[in-house]
Amino acid sequence: MRHNLWNDEKASQFTAVASDTPADQALALRVYSSRLIGSDPDLVMHGGGNTSVKVTRRNIHGDEIRVLHVKGSGWDLDTIEAPGLPGVAMDPLMRLRTLDSLSDEDMVNIQRSNLLDSSAPNPSVETLLHAYLPHTFVDHTHATAFLALANLPEAEDAIREIFGEKAAIVPYIMPGFALAKKAAEIFEADPSVECMVLLNHGHFTFGETAKESYDRVIDHTNRVEEWLAGRTGGRTFSCTVGRNRPATADVLPTLRGAIGAARRDHAGAGTALPVVDLRTSATIAEFLERGDLAELSGRGVASPDHVIRTKGRPLVLRQDRLDANAIAIAAAVAEYTDAYKAYFSSQSKRIGGGKTMLDPSPNVAWIEGAGIAGIGKDAAAAAAAADIAEQTVEVMTLGEAAGGFHPIETDDLFDMEYWSLEQAKLAKSKPKAFGGRVVMVTGGGGAIGLATAKAFADLGADIALVDYSAEALDKAVATLGGSAFPVQVDLTSTNGPADAVARTAGRFGGLDIVVSNAGAALQGMICDLDEAEFRRSFELNFFSHFALARAAVDVFRTQGAGGQLLFNVSKQAVNPGKGFGAYGLPKAATFFLVRQLALELGSEGVRVNGVNADRIRSGLLTDDFIVKRAEARGVSVDDYMAGNLLHAEVEARHVADAFVALARAERTTAHVMTVDGGNIEAALR
Structure with missing residues (x-):
């Protein structure tokens, strides 16, 4: 009520x-x-x-x-x-x-x-x-x-x-x-x-x-x-649209990849994979078990204007398709697109032509055992389709119980879908550079991670923000306007990296770019360090990056559309500093990891690059630490922070810009970009 x-x-x-x-x-x-x-x-x-x-x-x-x-x-x-x-x-x-x-x-x-x-x-x-x-x-x-x-x-x-x-x-x-x-x-x-x-x-x-x-x-x-x-036997309902999302769904990267392939066939090789927004609830689960699901899926939309966001019917994936393999899901998507093309051809003849076919792939999927998915060019479009799909489930259920659900016929549906005034609502602006790309940023609560997330978000990316600290995540998400998806996880735990990737894929349907940025610097002379502390530094500064990359590559391979891995390497990887061996050694290993992954994944369309940054107000360089370092050198804080060839302080946003530049460099892999204002001792060959 x-x-x-x-x-x-x-x-x-x-x-x-x-x-x-x-x-x-x-x-x-x-x-x-x-x-x-x-x-x-x-x-x-x-x-x-x-x-x-x-x-x-x-x-x-x-x-x-x-x-x-x-x-x-x-x-x-x-x-x-x-x-x-x-x-x-x-x-x-x-x-x-x-x-x-x-x-x-x-x-x-x-x-x-x-x-x-x-x-x-x-x-x-x-x-x-x-x-x-x-x-x-x-x-x-x-x-x-x-x-x-x-x-x-x-x-x-x-x-x-x-x-x-x-x-x-x-x-x-x-x-x-x-x-x-x-x-x-x-x-x-x-x-x-x-x-x-x-x-x-x-x-x-x-x-x-x-x-x-x-x-x-x-x-x-x-x-x-x-x-x-x-x-309807006393059936009541409340508006729960958009509130119920499963933590993970294994089928989503497969579905995302199949629909992405269909969209590339229609619009060209550079087309981004869609974002998928999965919803589940007791009502949805009950609905997906209906014996008349296939017949209902062809009835149409609850309100004519919904068709521009959801298309006239959903893709129905029954359990037998899901239990088969990725080929079966791809075949289901192909069947859907073929049926849409036939629908367009028939309707185009009816009206005498003059229309250009829209993307023929589905905007909504009914997935037995998983939920209902909205599919769109970005998270906002996918959420809109999912919201409407949820409402349609309730409309269909109520209508069928009260006498039948019988919306407008196919001809009227096509006229609305291809109505120029409605189409104008979906084509108001040019897509942004990273529109529809799902970008995961680890260490997202820190200065570099937050700046990087913002840089990608400003260019249209949908962001998964990963951090160990729930408090830091909350602040970072608020800074980004509440739009980022927070993932609180310990990346050094056994299942932490895989869990972060799975939760991101469960929220957006998959993953396109990983900015592996999490890290912390342990200080101490190398021969005096406690071995357990040294190993913990390797767990965070190398092994967590390695495990995250492997989990991400599994998703990239499932989607079949390549992907990107971007690593925060650090100046310490090539120019060691006294007392920073426990930080520099794992960073050097990460530097090599960039090259090794690029060598092995290039043929799969996965690009791997890194950023070599230095002297950023983040993590190691707290305000107190900066003051101490400046005093030790007999210079002011400003001069210490600008101690490079350009005599200008390097900020977190400059590192973020480097990550974005690498992500946009379509023919660049195995490269580490230096962002330090000029430090000859740390220059790469």
Whole structure:
């Protein structure tokens, strides 16, 4: 059941920071109630909803004009602010109703040309529908319960049973001008209704206040949930989307590699492997055991706009495929892509051509015994597909139990999938250099590790941050905006490196680049060191890197698309310092490991490189240590840190830049890049 979250005190906090004009006060309440709706993803899954408010403003000439503030493209309701509700002059929109037809392109152009702020985002594709309803506040949602209701075979009878004559029923029409006109006509036939249900689509409420419309969103959704519970043996559900992820899943790198191969066949050799986001729960496990799973997989999507993120059907991997081998999984992916190509060919003939086929590989997989996976170009896209897939499981389960799940037909599905306005949502910007690449950084809580993670993340990579310290990890993840995946593990333990790799693959589906950076410097004269301490230094500074590399290579081989290993080697590997033998010796071994791995893995497309850094404020070089070293040399701290040929301090970000440069150097392997500002004694031959 949905909870009504309206709070007058919180609402007043929004109006208090807005100007005193009636328009801005109304817009502030629109922002507040939009956030309430967006805070429950069950209501508006990944852009599956929009809100609006009608106000009066003065234009540059001082004339009063009617303005519609409606959700703009690229904004999420849970975090929306006033700029996310661009204002559009209403009178030109209202005049459009006199037209018999209007192309999507002309509709978008007219909406943009009537924006109050020309730099504002595109108004929602359902702007005209919001405009043509007379109410001040309008809310459009795609709640799970309403999707189950709207896709029933006898949906109209069910809607009448629940709402009587208080709900207007609109047949399925693609969003845009035609839907807006039809919905307005149906509303005007009975203006006493308090909501509209769009068959196979969603729910509209409205009111003269933000609270009235929001109250109806919650009340109506709960009434539908109660009705469904009465027909499904009392089944209730709560929004658990995105909360349940298994720790590991062995099948994911195999699946990722197979789908990656299909994507390369479609888009070219440089195409990144997809990211895979696996979800599991008792509900999902029960669903995957259904005897009618194959038939359900071909039914379609819960809401038409889902198709651009999930495609029209999932890849179904039954246990017999999983128990066979990687060839069987690759064959299943090939069968899926062949079926998609046939679907595109048939539909292209129906519409007379003019469309370019999208990537034919799956965006969702139903994996028996493992869970439901979202598949996308990066973690955000995979998560969106997984979220929608989770919701679809609930919609299908509720719908089938209450009378049947029967969404839009194949022709309508194709028209939505290849609708230019929907495609524009997924093609807003050029992919970043490391978009879709999964990068693991060990020692991620330290200065170099964190700087390296940030450098890769800024270029679009999805980050797994590994560290021994949970506290350091928490701080590092917070610094990165909460987007990195934390892996707290002791890399010197027997299973630590393999566990770190498995958990990363379980979160993202696999692994592309490892930055093996973890380490610590033990001081002491080599002949005086305790042997156990010496061995512990080797465990961390060499053997953990070696074990991590082997675990990563296993994943690289499973994916079949190469990979990268990047090592933090250190100046001590080539220019030993007095009292640092316990650190320099394992680092020298790691230096050799770079060359040996590069020699042995090059033919598999795995590149292996390292960075030889020196005198960085990280780990060994604490503030106290720097002061002592500077005093011992009779120089200032600044002069000590800039004691190189360039007379400039080398920072963690410079080391990070070197790792990124090596990762981008497509034809470079077995190379160690020096980042020390110039130290002839440590120069490599």
